[in-house]
Amino acid sequence: MSKNRTTLKDIALELGTTITTVSKALKNYPDISKETKKAVIKMAKKMNYEPDMRAVALKKGKSNIIGVIIPEVVHFFFSNVLEGIIKNAEEKGYKIIITTSHNISKQEKKHVRFLFNKKVDGIIVSLANETKSVKHFDILKEYDIPIVMFDKVSDTFQCNKVNIDDKSSAYKATEHLIKKGCKKIAHIRGPKHPLNSIARFEGYRSALEDNDIALNPNMVMECKDVTLKEGYDFTLELLNSDDKPDGIFAVTDQIGVGAIQAAQSLGIKIPEELKIIGFSDSQVAQIIRPSLTTIHQPNYEIGETAIRMLIEEIELREAHGDSDIDFRQIILDTYLIEREST
Amino acid sequence: MSKNRTTLKDIALELGTTITTVSKALKNYPDISKETKKAVIKMAKKMNYEPDMRAVALKKGKSNIIGVIIPEVVHFFFSNVLEGIIKNAEEKGYKIIITTSHNISKQEKKHVRFLFNKKVDGIIVSLANETKSVKHFDILKEYDIPIVMFDKVSDTFQCNKVNIDDKSSAYKATEHLIKKGCKKIAHIRGPKHPLNSIARFEGYRSALEDNDIALNPNMVMECKDVTLKEGYDFTLELLNSDDKPDGIFAVTDQIGVGAIQAAQSLGIKIPEELKIIGFSDSQVAQIIRPSLTTIHQPNYEIGETAIRMLIEEIELREAHGDSDIDFRQIILDTYLIEREST
Numbered sequence: 001m002s003k004n005r006t007t008l009k010d011i012a013l014e015l016g017t018t019i020t021t022v023s024k025a026l027k028n029y030p031d032i033s034k035e036t037k038k039a040v041i042k043m044a045k046k047m048n049y050e051p052d053m054r055a056v057a058l059k060k061g062k063s064n065i066i067g068v069i070i071p072e073v074v075h076f077f078f079s080n081v082l083e084g085i086i087k088n089a090e091e092k093g094y095k096i097i098i099t100t101s102h103n104i105s106k107q108e109k110k111h112v113r114f115l116f117n118k119k120v121d122g123i124i125v126s127l128a129n130e131t132k133s134v135k136h137f138d139i140l141k142e143y144d145i146p147i148v149m150f151d152k153v154s155d156t157f158q159c160n161k162v163n164i165d166d167k168s169s170a171y172k173a174t175e176h177l178i179k180k181g182c183k184k185i186a187h188i189r190g191p192k193h194p195l196n197s198i199a200r201f202e203g204y205r206s207a208l209e210d211n212d213i214a215l216n217p218n219m220v221m222e223c224k225d226v227t228l229k230e231g232y233d234f235t236l237e238l239l240n241s242d243d244k245p246d247g248i249f250a251v252t253d254q255i256g257v258g259a260i261q262a263a264q265s266l267g268i269k270i271p272e273e274l275k276i277i278g279f280s281d282s283q284v285a286q287i288i289r290p291s292l293t294t295i296h297q298p299n300y301e302i303g304e305t306a307i308r309m310l311i312e313e314i315e316l317r318e319a320h321g322d323s324d325i326d327f328r329q330i331i332l333d334t335y336l337i338e339r340e341s342t
Numbered sequence: 343m344s345k346n347r348t349t350l351k352d353i354a355l356e357l358g359t360t361i362t363t364v365s366k367a368l369k370n371y372p373d374i375s376k377e378t379k380k381a382v383i384k385m386a387k388k389m390n391y392e393p394d395m396r397a398v399a400l401k402k403g404k405s406n407i408i409g410v411i412i413p414e415v416v417h418f419f420f421s422n423v424l425e426g427i428i429k430n431a432e433e434k435g436y437k438i439i440i441t442t443s444h445n446i447s448k449q450e451k452k453h454v455r456f457l458f459n460k461k462v463d464g465i466i467v468s469l470a471n472e473t474k475s476v477k478h479f480d481i482l483k484e485y486d487i488p489i490v491m492f493d494k495v496s497d498t499f500q501c502n503k504v505n506i507d508d509k510s511s512a513y514k515a516t517e518h519l520i521k522k523g524c525k526k527i528a529h530i531r532g533p534k535h536p537l538n539s540i541a542r543f544e545g546y547r548s549a550l551e552d553n554d555i556a557l558n559p560n561m562v563m564e565c566k567d568v569t570l571k572e573g574y575d576f577t578l579e580l581l582n583s584d585d586k587p588d589g590i591f592a593v594t595d596q597i598g599v600g601a602i603q604a605a606q607s608l609g610i611k612i613p614e615e616l617k618i619i620g621f622s623d624s625q626v627a628q629i630i631r632p633s634l635t636t637i638h639q640p641n642y643e644i645g646e647t648a649i650r651m652l653i654e655e656i657e658l659r660e661a662h663g664d665s666d667i668d669f670r671q672i673i674l675d676t677y678l679i680e681r682e683s684t
Contacts, residue, residue, distance in 0.1 A: 065439065065460070073415075074425045083416045086442055090449075095456055097407065098440045100428055107432075114437055118407070257629060287599060289631045 006047040067115035069125040076282035084303020101128040109136040126151040146313035161329040170203025182247030186219040231258025253278035275342040290340030348389040409457035411467040418624035426645020443470040451478040468493040488655035503671040512545025524589030528561040573600025595620035617684040632682030
């Protein structure tokens with residue numbers, strides 16, 4: 001049916017120009033040259049281009065709804081970010097449609113489609129662990145729907161982003177273990193793809209290197225789902241090997257809590273025989289005994305910043321049409337909280 | 343402008359009948375008598391009734407969006423219920439707009455309005471602690487938009503409800519302390535209004551009564567926001583009084599964790615000198631030492647059941663118009679998990 005409908009993108013590809021240029025040319029923007037306009041209009045006619053009525057509707061009515069795509073809701077980090085998003089959105093008269101990818105790329109794609117069809121004013125997303133290509137977000141670009149990425153972001157996609165400096169935070173965590181006297185530091189890391197789990201690994205590696213400690217690949221364990229149980233099991237494996245670690249940098253507090261429980265099950269003393277540091281500063285880190293040293297992450301502020309940037313972009317586009325936006329990446333500060341586990 | 347528009351409710355009030363009857367009469371339903379139809383049509387004319395175009399639009403198009411109103415997102419109970427709602431909604435092709443009341447009635451009212459205007463297919467709600475009157479939900483009834491209430495429900499509002507048996511669960515918790523030898527049992531209870539905090543108090547009172555233990559009003563503390571800090575402070579107050587409790591029934595695990603920390607700060611031994619039981623079975627209850635005995639609540643299942651009932655009602659109404667629905671209250675089971683704190 002509408003499978004072969006010509007899009008702005010098709011015209012842009014055909015002419016070797018950008019979607020923005022084609023869009024502006026068709027709307028008779030003054031910053032596009034007469035020749036370009038002529039070429040675009042000619043090509044549009046040739047390709048039987050018709051403006052998408054959904055897009056026209058999109059432009060006319062504002063929905064005051066913002067879509068959020070996150071891996072999961074029952075998660076210390078995401079629920080706190082979500083609170084920051086919802087509270088600040090509601091204050092500005094926006095509501096949130098929340099969708100969860102469960103770290104499955106296909107789900108994420110479906111959600112983008114649904115939110116697009118629902119005419120959301122913008123989208124905030126933390127990518128699924130599985131997601132490599134972010135092509136499914138292109139349709140939002142095509143229709144000038146703003147996107148803000150946080151936490152698990154794409155380095156190739158042009159949009160506003162909010163994050164912490166995962167690499168330097170991980171460096172700080174690893175360096176803390178070194179300063180406390182650890183020589184054999186294991187890292188229970190996140191999955192292979194997400195940029196933030198790669199960055200935390202890089203921070204770990206770089207702290208070891210700067211302190212002339214050789215990285216032992218047997219001491220790097222890679223989680224799949226980043227659950228407490230994985231933290232427990234990997235720690236048992238590490239502690240039962242011939243070459244035991246004297247320090248563990250856990251990629252999240254859940255992993256850190258699992259590590260503490262595993263060490264305790266073997267009668268290993270924390271912090272005397274084994275020092276453990278987590279990442280995120282969740283409530284369990286405070287409550288477990290020994291309490292868990294961790295990196296404090298400003299979760300609520302991440303949500304607050306993401307929604308603020310998104311609403312700014314929505315309102316900028318409303319006021320000035322699809323003008324070019326200077327995308328920014330905001331990096332929020334973290335700090336180390338020393339507790340009993342180190 | 344449209345302030346004086348006649349509604350179905352106005353006609354119903356004028357005739358001393360129900361909105362459903364008026365609605366059915368105007369739609370010429372066969373189960374309404376001729377005389378009633380005549381009377382309704384006459385009154386509608388007299389009052390210059392015109393069908394609301396929004397309502398007509400509502401009937402025509404399905405939004406596939408469901409509104410959720412809960413007090414907060416960063417909360418063990420609500421985030422788990424939400425996960426149950428979202429996952430099951432997404433499987434059936436619905437998305438969720440999530441709004442938070444922060445336990446403020448006025449916010450709740452605003453959200454109902456917004457969701458109504460957004461033409462949601464249905465609403466799931468846990469009432470704000472503050473909410474006494476539920477009149478702001480009447481507009482949904484008027485337009486046949488299904489509602490499911492869970493956790494903090496209204497006993498006067500006719501709709502489907504999902505809950506646990508708070509009273510018998512609290513009875514179980516208090517009885518457990520009695521069986522373990524406690525004679526002076528304090529209760530750190532929830533706020534005054536929510537039915538579930540009243541029911542938990544009733545369960546506590548009734549267990550004491552059945553075991554010939556007099557209720558000591560000085561041993562009942564009433565939380566405002568149900569935070570860990572309130573649990574901590576009330577426990578200090580109780581333990582510093584002349585008449586110390588030997589058991590505490592905490593209305594939630596957060597309160598229970600605060601109670602454990604307060605007792606520990608005074609060097610009081612748990613469970614030897616003081617036994618503590620919580621309610622909800624959150625992760626902190628497992629992780630704190632001594633681990634916290636608690637009532638397991640099927641949070642995810644509450645969300646799952648709520649969305650299932652809602653979608654059933656939406657689809658029933660789609661198939662049969664605004665036919666009468668037999669509203670049900672589903673009560674899900676809880677059980678006691680004994681841990682170190684008792």
